[in-house]
Amino acid sequence: MQRHEVVVVGAGLAGQRAALAAVQAGRDVAIVSKLHPLRSHSGAAQGGINAAVGAEDSVDTHIFDTVKGSDYLGDQDAIEFFCREAGPIVVEMEHFGTIFSRSDDGSLARRPFGGAHFPRTIYAADRTGLALLQALWERLGSENLTLYDEWDLTRLVVRDGRVHGLVAFDRTNGEFQEISAKAVVLATGPAGRVYGRTTNAHSCTGDGIAAAYESGAALKDMEFVQFHPTALLESSILITEGARGEGGLLKNASGERFMVRYAPHVQELASRDVVSRAIVTEIKEGRGFSGPYGGYVHLELMHLGKERIESRLTEICDFARRFAGIDPVTEPIPVYPAQHYMMGGIGTNVRAETNVRGLYAAGEAACVSIHGANRLGGNSLLETLVFGREAGIAAAAYASTAPTPEMHESDLDEATAPLRAWSSRADGEDPSTLRTELQRTMEEYVGIFRDEAGLMEGLRRVRELRRRFEKVRVVDRSQVYNLNLTDALETGHLLELAEVIVVGAFARTESRGAHSRTDYPKRDDARWMRHTIARKGPSGPVLDYAPVGFTKYEPTERVY
Numbered sequence: 001m002q003r004h005e006v007v008v009v010g011a012g013l014a015g016q017r018a019a020l021a022a023v024q025a026g027r028d029v030a031i032v033s034k035l036h037p038l039r040s041h042s043g044a045a046q047g048g049i050n051a052a053v054g055a056e057d058s059v060d061t062h063i064f065d066t067v068k069g070s071d072y073l074g075d076q077d078a079i080e081f082f083c084r085e086a087g088p089i090v091v092e093m094e095h096f097g098t099i100f101s102r103s104d105d106g107s108l109a110r111r112p113f114g115g116a117h118f119p120r121t122i123y124a125a126d127r128t129g130l131a132l133l134q135a136l137w138e139r140l141g142s143e144n145l146t147l148y149d150e151w152d153l154t155r156l157v158v159r160d161g162r163v164h165g166l167v168a169f170d171r172t173n174g175e176f177q178e179i180s181a182k183a184v185v186l187a188t189g190p191a192g193r194v195y196g197r198t199t200n201a202h203s204c205t206g207d208g209i210a211a212a213y214e215s216g217a218a219l220k221d222m223e224f225v226q227f228h229p230t231a232l233l234e235s236s237i238l239i240t241e242g243a244r245g246e247g248g249l250l251k252n253a254s255g256e257r258f259m260v261r262y263a264p265h266v267q268e269l270a271s272r273d274v275v276s277r278a279i280v281t282e283i284k285e286g287r288g289f290s291g292p293y294g295g296y297v298h299l300e301l302m303h304l305g306k307e308r309i310e311s312r313l314t315e316i317c318d319f320a321r322r323f324a325g326i327d328p329v330t331e332p333i334p335v336y337p338a339q340h341y342m343m344g345g346i347g348t349n350v351r352a353e354t355n356v357r358g359l360y361a362a363g364e365a366a367c368v369s370i371h372g373a374n375r376l377g378g379n380s381l382l383e384t385l386v387f388g389r390e391a392g393i394a395a396a397a398y399a400s401t402a403p404t405p406e407m408h409e410s411d412l413d414e415a416t417a418p419l420r421a422w423s424s425r426a427d428g429e430d431p432s433t434l435r436t437e438l439q440r441t442m443e444e445y446v447g448i449f450r451d452e453a454g455l456m457e458g459l460r461r462v463r464e465l466r467r468r469f470e471k472v473r474v475v476d477r478s479q480v481y482n483l484n485l486t487d488a489l490e491t492g493h494l495l496e497l498a499e500v501i502v503v504g505a506f507a508r509t510e511s512r513g514a515h516s517r518t519d520y521p522k523r524d525d526a527r528w529m530r531h532t533i534a535r536k537g538p539s540g541p542v543l544d545y546a547p548v549g550f551t552k553y554e555p556t557e558r559v560y
């Protein structure tokens with residue numbers, strides 16, 4: 001058995017920042033990651049990271065934009081803390097060596113992003129995530145910590161409401177390992193693969209959120225799923241909001257700039273939920289283009305000119321050329337909305353504490369909540385750093401006085417029993433078939449527009465798939481990189497989280513931010529100005545509600 005004081009699960013920006021803070025506090029720290037750290041989804045972030053650093057901008061405006069963007073479901077005290085930390089933590093990343101793009105006068109260049117009053121999004125061309133990840137990884141290299149690379153967390157060991165460690169699966173040799181830990185930080189990132197059309201990497205299967213839920217942690221606001229308006233047709237590769245920030249225009253099949261009708265003041269730069277709904281409405285009402293991959297609209301960049309497109313949107317050019325055979329310099333890019341971000345996650349406070357003692361969460365796996373019902377672009381890279389650091393500090397402080405963890409011999413057996421059953425079956429369900437059916441179900445019934453009948457059907461189908469999953473079978477018996485086994489593990493997590501998403505969406509009879517009910521089209525503050533809390537019960541999620549944190553921003557109607 002391995003023993004550490006603090007174990008961070010996940011090596012994206014949140015996990016790395018947590019590990020750095022915990023090491024700096026003098027603790028013995030290990031990182032467990034199913035991917036090499038530099039392959040984490042953080043590295044796919046394109047558009048940038050928000051911080052109010054310019055003379056014309058202010059922290060107060062960043063706070064207000066975030067509160068309004070959240071459709072007033074974000075906790076205002078948490079948002080205030082978050083926005084105040086933005087400038088210093090981005091400058092720290094600059095000092096760690098992040099090569100941010102510059103303006104002509106040498107200052108940090110900023111681009112406009114949806115829902116923001118000022119150009120506030122600091123960027124490194126359209127590779128911001130990778131630039132940050134590489135700089136942080138290099139910084140972490142000079143610290144003394146252990147990396148368990150290509151290990152999958154399979155279960156947390158929680159007894160008496162306290163974490164004692166975890167069980168992980170070593171992909172390289174098929175062995176299960178116990179790690180005892182006084183504190184565990186979950187920084188396992190997104191769960192976007194619940195949907196088929198998603199900008200998220202294949203590895204984004206919500207493992208840590210599912211493990212936390214299994215072990216008694218409360219999940220928050222899981223029904224709020226963000227769809228990004230512009231994903232590349234067919235592959236769903238993200239076309240950054242930076243493309244619209246640079247001046248890109250959305251047009252329907254008649255060549256009309258339709259956003260003028262939906263958001264007259266800011267058009268293409270309205271917040272993501274607004275633009276995604278507009279695109280789907282255009283397609284539904286017959287004003288979109290249609291093709292074998294469904295309806296779509298055009299994103300035009302041509303008027304920006306070759307030089308600007310190729311220097312500011314280098315990756316976008318490359319993606320469009322390689323994956324769609326389209327040259328954005330001379331042709332419009334075909335785009336449709338795709339799942340992009342989960343506002344919900346493991347419920348935490350501003351110190352990244354969960355309801356389980358010694359268990360912390362940060363990054364996209366967590367829900368503080370600063371994004372409320374809708375996240376603003378550029379705020380989640382910032383979240384990984386601000387709350388990753390908070391998680392590391394809090395976990396280290398707790399571990400310095402926490403009692404010695406107690407791991408039992410039975411922990412390993414309990415964690416591995418279901419997996420042994422999957423591999424010993426002579427007959428059963430194929431995990432990838434279940435995953436594909438789940439993704440189609442979620443897209444059809446729990447997508448951008450929702451209603452009672454659809455959600456009920458979605459829930460029925462998800463529960464049926466969960467029943468079928470009880471008979472899942474792993475046919476591959478190899479010990480080395482058994483992807484059939486990891487597929488089964490991840491599919492189980494996706495199914496579990498899908499159920500929480502649908503149950504929460506069904507219960508919330510209002511429209512707020514990214515949760516849009518056609519049968520309840522209005523926001524209902526009297527009944528629903530509250531967070532959904534989901535805990536695992538014997539026959540599915542048990543819902544409860546928690547108040548939203550207010551400081552001084554009175555809820556008003558959200559118009560752009």
Ligand SMILES: Cc1cc2nc3c(=O)[nH]c(=O)nc-3n(C[C@H](O)[C@H](O)[C@H](O)COP(=O)(O)OP(=O)(O)OC[C@H]3O[C@@H](n4cnc5c(N)ncnc54)[C@H](O)[C@@H]3O)c2cc1C
Pocket residue numbers: 009010011012013014015032033034035036037039040041042043044045046047048049050128129151152153154187188189190199200201207208238340341362363364365377378379380381382384
């Ligand atoms: C295509 C794309 C573009 C984006 N662009 C932007 C942007 O421009 N600006 C912005 O603010 N936000 C952007 N976002 C959102 C933002 O990038 C993410 O929310 C953020 O990077 C998530 O970071 P994280 O550290 O929480 O998780 P990740 O970076 O996803 O890291 C998760 C880590 O957890 C590990 N892990 C997962 N499961 C397990 C397991 N079972 N066992 C062990 N380890 C595990 C993985 O190996 C990985 O290291 C974008 C997202 C996408 C998908």
